Every structure is written in C-alpha cells, then in structure tokens.
Amino acid sequence: MNKRNGGPWSVEEMTVLYDLKNIGKSYEEISVLLNRSSFARRTYNENLLQKKFSQTDWNYFHSQKQQLEEITESQNDLDIEKKKVIQNTLQNQERLVLREEARIDVIIDRVKTAIYQLPKPKMSDLYYKPPSTPRKYSSEHVGVIISDAHIGESYTLEDTGGISEFNLGIFKKRLRILRDSVLEIAERHRTMYELPVLHVFALGDMVAGMKDAGKWSPAYIDLSIYQQMFEGIDALRDVLSTWYTAFEKICFYGIYGNHGRIGKRGNEKVSDNWDRLVYNYVKISMSEYDRIEWMIPEAWFIQTEIQNHTFYLMHGDGIRGSMGIPYYGVEKAQSSISGIMNKIPDYTLMGHFHTPAELQTTGSKVIMNGSFMGGDMYSIRDLRRCDRAIQKIFGIHPKKGITWSYDLQLEPK
Numbered sequence: 001m002n003k004r005n006g007g008p009w010s011v012e013e014m015t016v017l018y019d020l021k022n023i024g025k026s027y028e029e030i031s032v033l034l035n036r037s038s039f040a041r042r043t044y045n046e047n048l049l050q051k052k053f054s055q056t057d058w059n060y061f062h063s064q065k066q067q068l069e070e071i072t073e074s075q076n077d078l079d080i081e082k083k084k085v086i087q088n089t090l091q092n093q094e095r096l097v098l099r100e101e102a103r104i105d106v107i108i109d110r111v112k113t114a115i116y117q118l119p120k121p122k123m124s125d126l127y128y129k130p131p132s133t134p135r136k137y138s139s140e141h142v143g144v145i146i147s148d149a150h151i152g153e154s155y156t157l158e159d160t161g162g163i164s165e166f167n168l169g170i171f172k173k174r175l176r177i178l179r180d181s182v183l184e185i186a187e188r189h190r191t192m193y194e195l196p197v198l199h200v201f202a203l204g205d206m207v208a209g210m211k212d213a214g215k216w217s218p219a220y221i222d223l224s225i226y227q228q229m230f231e232g233i234d235a236l237r238d239v240l241s242t243w244y245t246a247f248e249k250i251c252f253y254g255i256y257g258n259h260g261r262i263g264k265r266g267n268e269k270v271s272d273n274w275d276r277l278v279y280n281y282v283k284i285s286m287s288e289y290d291r292i293e294w295m296i297p298e299a300w301f302i303q304t305e306i307q308n309h310t311f312y313l314m315h316g317d318g319i320r321g322s323m324g325i326p327y328y329g330v331e332k333a334q335s336s337i338s339g340i341m342n343k344i345p346d347y348t349l350m351g352h353f354h355t356p357a358e359l360q361t362t363g364s365k366v367i368m369n370g371s372f373m374g375g376d377m378y379s380i381r382d383l384r385r386c387d388r389a390i391q392k393i394f395g396i397h398p399k400k401g402i403t404w405s406y407d408l409q410l411e412p413k
C-alpha cells in the first residue's frame with residue numbers, strides 16, 4: 001500500500017495510538033491495527049510508533065483535544081440554533097400564507113353573502129315600454145347659419161391640383177342643397193314636436209369682395225362687386241321666401257364680414273359694407289313678408305335673447321391666430337366679449353374661419369360655421385386645410401338652449 005508518509009498526525013491517529021498503548025498492546029500489534037484502519041494516512045511501523053509515542057507530550061495533547069472538542073461542541077450548538085431559526089422562519093411563512101388564504105376565503109364568503117342578500121331585480125322593470133299615447137314634447141326653434149358664401153370667388157380644379165373648385169354655378173347648387181336640407185331636417189324633427197320659428201343667422205362674407213379692398217387675391221374673383229351683390233340678394237330672397245312657407249315666423253340677423261368692406265380697411269366706416277347692403281336690399285324688397293323680423297345693425301355684432309338664452313353673433317374677423325382656426329384666440333375673444341357686454345352669452349355664433357366647430361368655453365359655447373367653398377386657394381395652399389362645404393343648423397329649446405346640431409353637407413359625396 002502506497003500512502004503519504006509524514007504530515008502532522010491527526011487527532012484520531014494519536015488517540016488510537018495512546019489508547020492501544022495504554023491497554024498494553026505492543027507496537028507491533030498497534031502497527032497492524034493502524035495499517036488496517038480506515039483513517040490510516042501513512043505506513044505505520046514499530047519504530048515510527050515508538051518514536052511518536054515517546055516524543056509526544058500526552059498531557060498537552062489531551063488538553064488540546066479537550067479544547068477542540070469543546071469548540072466543536074459549541075459549533076454544533078450554533079449550527080443547531082441556526083437550523084432552528086430557519087425552521088421557525090419557514091414555519092412562520094407557511095402560517096402567514098395560510099392566514100392570507102384564510103382572509104381571502106373570508107372576503108370571498110362575505111362578498112358572496114352580500115350578493116345573495118341583494119334583492120333580485122324584477123325583470124319586468126328592465127324593459128322599455130313605449131307610452132300608450134304619444135308623448136308631448138315642448139316645441140323648439142330652429143337656427144341656421146349662412147356665412148362665407150364668397151359669391152364671386154372662382155377657382156378651378158386645375159388651380160387647386162384637383163382638390164377643390166368653386167364658382168357661381170357651384171354656389172347656386174350648394175345654396176339649393178342648403179335650402180332643401182333645412183326643410184328636410186325640420187320635417188324630421190316635426191314628427192316629434194313643433195318648430196314654429198326659424199332664426200336665420202347671416203354671419204357675413206356673402207360677397208367675395210372688391211378686388212382691391214383686402215389682402216385676398218383679385219385673380220380668383222370673376223364677378224364684379226355689383227354682380228356679387230345682386231347674386232347675394234337673389235340667393236337670400238330664394239331661401240327666405242321658401243322657408244317662409246314652412247315656418248310661422250322667421251327672424252333674420254344680418255352681420256357683415258370683412259370681405260364686404262367698401263375700400264381698404266379703415267378708409268370707410270365698418271358698417272359701410274356690401275354684405276349689409278345685400279341684407280338691407282333683401283329686407284326692403286321683401287317688405288310684404290310680414291312674418292319676417294329683420295335685425296341688421298350698423299355694429300359688427302348682435303347680442304340678443306332667443307328662447308331665454310343669450311346669443312352673441314359676429315363674423316369672427318379680428319381674432320388673431322395662425323395656421324387655421326385659432327381656438328385659443330376664439331376662447332379669449334369670447335371671454336373678453338363677456339367682459340365688455342357685462343354678461344356671458346350662452347352662445348357665440350361666428351363664421352369667418354370656414355371650419356365648422358363647436359367649442360365649450362367657461363360657461364358658454366362657441367359655434368363656428370363652415371363655408372360654401374370648402375377648401376379655397378388660400379386655405380389649401382397656405383393653411384394646408386381643405387374643409388368640406390358645410391353650414392350649421394341646430395335646435396333651440398326654451399329651457400335647454402341648443403339641443404341638437406347638424407353639419408349640413410352642401411356637397412354630399
């Protein structure tokens with residue numbers, strides 16, 4: 001057997017040597033026993049054993065051994081303590097999990113109990129029952145905005161790269177669609193309640209304007225201002241006389257826009273305006289229509305009560321902004337107007353921006369009209385916007401104010 005010789009003796013080797021010698025074994029017997037032992041780590045012969053036994057301070061060895069045993073013992077105690085702690089922790093965790101599960105069970109039980117305790121809904125209550133006799137609904141007024149017709153403006157599909165076109169013929173076609181749509185909407189709503197009064201809010205820019213009066217390009221105006229004016233008169237008389245047959249009363253509000261000004265900005269009074277001329281001409285020429293009320297002020301706005309609600313009407317020019325509809329500017333203008341008028345109008349109606357929109361502001365609502373043109377040279381090229389040709393119509397309830405509203409498409413797809 002080839003074993004490592006030398007190296008320090010283990011406690012076990014030393015102990016066996018000492019004990020066997022003590023009970024009177026010879027070195028020869030001891031060497032046989034040690035060589036066979038499982039912990040043998042060298043070749044034991046008589047000389048080696050004798051030398052080891054005689055040279056060892058056995059008292060010192062035993063005291064060292066005892067100390068070592070004590071240390072081992074306390075180490076074992078520590079390990080046992082650790083194991084106990086780990087075991088306890090695991091047991092605690094198991095208890096916590098169990099407790100949580102129990103809590104959830106209790107909650108589920110309570111919810112279940114609460115649900116069972118709820119009175120069951122009677123199925124009969126859940127069905128809609130139509131009234132046996134038709135319900136009566138209070139009557140409403142109708143409001144329609146006519147603005148931004150821009151009669152006289154003209155551009156072709158070639159001009160706009162196939163996006164949009166406009167001319168007098170297209171205006172007249174769209175006007176007929178507006179005229180008939182108002183009657184159709186009224187007809188639908190009359191199956192529910194009465195609509196005795198129509199409010200026509202003409203909010204300006206009936207005419208495209210004089211070639212030199214504004215920043216607009218004269219290249220896209222193909223009618224003289226005189227022709228624009230008479231086409232505008234003709235258009236308004238057409239729609240008003242038709243609607244006159246369908247409503248008990250018509251209230252006409254005429255607000256002028258910026259395109260109708262006579263001469264460059266600031267040269268004349270703002271009230272000297274081709275739009276206002278159109279409105280007044282229509283009023284005079286329709287004097288026998290005695291169920292039409294006319295409001296055509298010199299000022300650029302009207303504030304009036306309709307169905308117990310305050311309406312502020314304006315064209316909308318002068319509201320500064322960039323890139324299309326200045327929503328913030330509109331809201332700010334609305335709040336400034338409320339300050340001037342000492343009253344917050346329930347509704348502010350305006351045109352000018354050619355984009356239909358409804359904007360809720362503090363305590364008020366702004367309704368913006370579309371135009372007859374849809375996208376024009378300016379909006380398409382400079383604002384990169386092409387709205388559809390749209391005018392607004394809505395219902396006005398005496399208690400609820402504006403109830404419904406529609407965007408009337410003047411060029412249905």
Ligand SMILES: [Mn+2]
Nearest residue numbers: 205257258352
């Ligand atoms: Mn305008």
